[in-house]
Amino acid sequence: MKRVSFAEFGGPDVLRLVDAEEPHTGPGQIRVAVRAAGVNPVDWRIREGQFQEVTPIDLPAGVGQDAAGVVDEIGDGVDGIEVGDHVFGEGTSTYAEFAVLSAWARMPVGLTFEEAAGYPSVVETALRILREAEVRPGQTLLVSGASGGVGSAVLQIARDRGIAVIGIAGAANQDYLRGLGALATTYGEGWGQRVRQLGHVDAALDLAGSGVVGELVELTGDPRRVISIADLGAPEFGVRFSGVAGSVPDALAEAADLISRRKLHIPVEKSYSLTEAAQAHxxxxxxxxxxxRVVVV
Structure with missing residues (x-):
């Protein structure tokens, strides 16, 4: 089968489309014929070797953890799923023709494979950081990097829970944020003051790693009310860096429910082929x- 792989750490140019042996399931796993794989920042952070001291990997290694596809192999101990079912979930080396998943859910009716591939890690992350921020209905959440996948999910889930959101993003994405129910403002000089003019901030999320953690602490008044998923230097400000996934099956089940109730929709900005994985990164x-962004197989 074809698989995107890298044999050394580095930039996007280290990615190669190679021939590889097909993976097979172990207990509690399923295999899918991949139709699309989600592109996540963690994918290129791993490719750069940023997490080697924490979770080392052996090279050469595959790329990707999110996928949507058709079940074609079922491991021991797996119930409630059949060969031929359409699922989305998390696994390993998902930029490939076949991938093994360790967590999955059936795709909601009406969702395309491309759309479905964009949800797993994004929704798990959004649910986790909302929980860790301890933001409650009636409070206001500030989100830096609000227009990306995780931000899009956070804004919609927060709105469904009765939480007000102020989103920070580039000028081109202001209307997009407002369409998701957020108050919106841009980065650049004076952004903190613009946020203050929009309202009091109870908690804040750093999703972009753009060097704003210190200002987020000032806006909330408490580093314990700020969570980052993108700035590895966040702990220097007393801010929690959230990088350990919670229950992925529970997150996928909640994602399927939100999608089915039309409370969550994350658009696919751009699709790439396996040969274009480097450009996707x-x-x-x-x-x-x-x-x-998704890679289509």
């Missing part, structure tokens, strides 16, 4: 994403 690293 370069575009993801450049930021300014509106929604999701």
């Amino acid at each position: 370069a575009d993801s690293q450049a930021g300014h994403t509106r929604g999701r």
Whole structure:
């Protein structure tokens, strides 16, 4: 089968489309014929070797953890799923023709494979950081990097829970944020004051890693009310860096429910082929994403 792989850490150019042996399921796993794989910042952070001291990987290694596809192999101990079912979920080396998933859910009716591939990690992350921020209905949440996949999910889930949101994003994405129910403002000189003019901030999320953690602490008045998923230096400000996933099956089940109730929709900004994986990573690293990027198999 074909799989995107890298044999050394580095920039997008280290990615190669190679021939690889097909993976097979272990207990509690399923295998899918991949139709689309989500592109996440963690993918290129791993490719750069940023997490080697925490969770080392052996090279060469595959890329990707999110996928949507058709079940074609079922491991021991797995119930409630059949060969031929359409699912989305998390696994390993998902930029490939076949991938093994360790967590999954059936795709909601009406969702395309491309759309479905953009949800798993994004929704798990959004649910986790909302929980960790301890933001409650009636309070106001500030989100930096609000137009990307996680931001799009946070804004919609928060609105469903009765939480007001102020979103920070580039000028081109202001209307997009307002369409998701957020008050919106841009980065640049005076952004903190613009946020203050929009309202009191009870908690804040740093999703972009753009060097704003210190200002987020000032706006909330308490580093314990700020969570970052993108700035590895956040702990220097007393801010929690959230990088350990919670229950992915529970998150997928909640994602399916939100999608089915039309409370959550994350658009696919751009699709790439397996041969364009390096460009997908370069575009993801450049930021300014509106929604999701996916690799189509």
